[in-house]
Amino acid sequence: MHNPDIIISQLGTEKGINGNSNGVYVFKVLKSATKTQIKSEIEHHFGVKVVNINTLNTKSKARRVGRYAGKTKTFKKAYVTLAQGNSIEV
Numbered sequence: 001m002h003n004p005d006i007i008i009s010q011l012g013t014e015k016g017i018n019g020n021s022n023g024v025y026v027f028k029v030l031k032s033a034t035k036t037q038i039k040s041e042i043e044h045h046f047g048v049k050v051v052n053i054n055t056l057n058t059k060s061k062a063r064r065v066g067r068y069a070g071k072t073k074t075f076k077k078a079y080v081t082l083a084q085g086n087s088i089e090v
Contacts, residue, residue: 004045010028011026030076055076
């Protein structure tokens with residue numbers, strides 16, 4: 001079973017898009033997604049072999065716009081390590 005809504009986006013940082021020297025890519029995923037669901041969806045969507053996945057839940061930060069104060073939204077990040085020789089095109 002594949003749910004294309006699990007992967008929200010690839011994070012637009014230089015490290016997240018190009019991957020570092022170890023082939024680690026960073027994705028924004030659903031908060032309810034598990035590591036096995038993320039792994040199967042990335043392998044299905046991009047056609048690559050996933051070796052390891054680390055996840056973390058970000059915390060909201062205080063932000064101000066003029067006199068209005070608020071907080072940023074929280075989301076879940078998935079650090080995906082690919083097998084040797086695999087890469088993801090942007």
